[in-house]
Amino acid sequence: MAGTMQAYRILEWGRPPEVVDVPIPEPGPGEVVVRVAGCGLCHSDLGMMQMPREVCESLGWQVPFTLGHETAGWVAALGAGVTSCAEGDPVAVVSPSSCGECSYCIRGQDNCCPKGLAGRGYGRDGGLAEFVRVSSPRGLIRLSGLDPRTAGTLTDAGATAFHGVRRVVPRITPGGVVVVIGAGGLGSFALQYLRHLTTAQVVVIDTDATRRAVAMELGAHNAIAQIGASTAETIRAMSAGGLGADAVLDFVGTDSTIAAGIAATRAGGAFALIGAAGGKLDAAWFDALPKDGEIFTFQGSTISDAHDVIRLAEAGAIRNDVETYTFDQVGQAYRDLEAGGLRGRAVVVLDDR
Ligand SMILES: [Zn+2]
Ligand SMILES: [Zn+2]
Incomplete structure (x- = not known):
């Protein structure tokens, strides 16, 4: 050698x-x-x-x-x-x-x-x-x-996305909605795990049309381009009883994806911040955060x-x-x-x- x-x-x-x-x-x-x-x-x-x-x-x-x-x-x-x-x-x-x-x-x-x-x-x-x-x-x-x-x-890329999915799985109910923000390298792995490990409706949010098309090919139920103030409303409308997402996995991590993701998470749901864009959340504990919710951050x-x-x-x-x-x-x-x-x-x- x-x-x-x-x-x-x-x-x-x-x-x-x-x-x-x-x-x-x-x-x-x-x-x-x-x-x-x-x-x-x-x-x-x-x-x-x-x-x-x-x-x-x-x-x-x-x-x-x-x-x-x-x-x-x-x-x-x-x-x-x-x-x-x-x-x-x-x-x-x-x-x-x-x-x-x-x-x-x-x-x-x-x-x-x-x-x-x-x-x-x-x-x-x-x-x-x-x-x-x-x-x-x-x-x-x-x-x-x-x-x-x-x-x-x-x-x-594969294992980091898996870690995030594994953490949110206990909060996912049969037929619930799970949102994946960002369908790049990690997000496209995450949505595939979600399809295999849960019976949730997987909704992908990505501004890039090609990535949305690939996400649908990989098994997402829905792929939407919109991210912003109305995202939470859109997600609630897709969920049973209008409660919101069981889990949101944010693979982008800007101020706007974090705010939209937290707002879309139902009471008792989970929000995972994995994307490294360095965004911040300015939120009071009572109204802005999901009641009894679980919020966790990137840990490889x-x-x-x-x-x-x-x-x-x-x-x-x-x-x-x-x-x-x-x-x-x-x-x-x-x-x-x-x-x-x-x-x-x-x-x-x-x-x-
Ligand atoms: Zn790396
Ligand atoms: Zn050690």
Whole structure:
């Protein structure tokens, strides 16, 4: 395994990433090295490229590091003591990092692990390279049937959307209305989970006509373009008794989507803020918020979420739309992602090289 490989790395804060040669990682005791088949690109990568140095350093991130946190491939080398996987196993790499030992990890809330602030692709070496080192086999999910070149997106976009859906499911009643605001990468996964896990009427709100059409193809019952002061009324009119939505999942997160989403949530319903647009809600507790409602904020996903999503995909229950690029096109792939208009998640395939 000795030798060098190409990697797409942030070399210094505030400078565009570059393809450079780095040593192929060797697995230490308990570690696994994975040969990367493909790595999905995430909007948060674009944010990292411009993040102020102070923020990155406060998160414990170190430059240089290789980008990419939606990785899948094949086990290439095992560190001393690793017996739970074998060379050649096709695997997806869990996206968020966690220690496995703290009180959060023990409770299965590894998405809240304090050691997860830095991880593969954000402050540590990630998957936009020929090989990636994984600190423990608990970060690997064995694939049976899924193509490792494109399965990586399920571990981040797929799992984060799943976490949000899993949180709201207890508030969803048979035949109730569930609203998905934003039918991009995460929202289009969320609506598919809702169709499989509940009997709710799934209403998608997106200003983009193409995304609305795709949402209907993926199983949404309704797709509307309108978001604003009258949204709540529209949603109430669709719900039994005019009560409003059992749950609203906001994958956008602006002031207006939050206000409209909260207003559309029925008493006893749930509102999930997952989109990272940085919106705020100015609301008095009595009239503006749903009585006995549950409101929760973005918290990534757990290892168990990623396992469940991979199993749903293997069962053929969800569609994972991707647009593939070669490693030589990684810069272009990020430019396309930034420009918007991609039909599926951008994935850099390394195995074709
Ligand atoms: Zn991401
Ligand atoms: Zn932990």
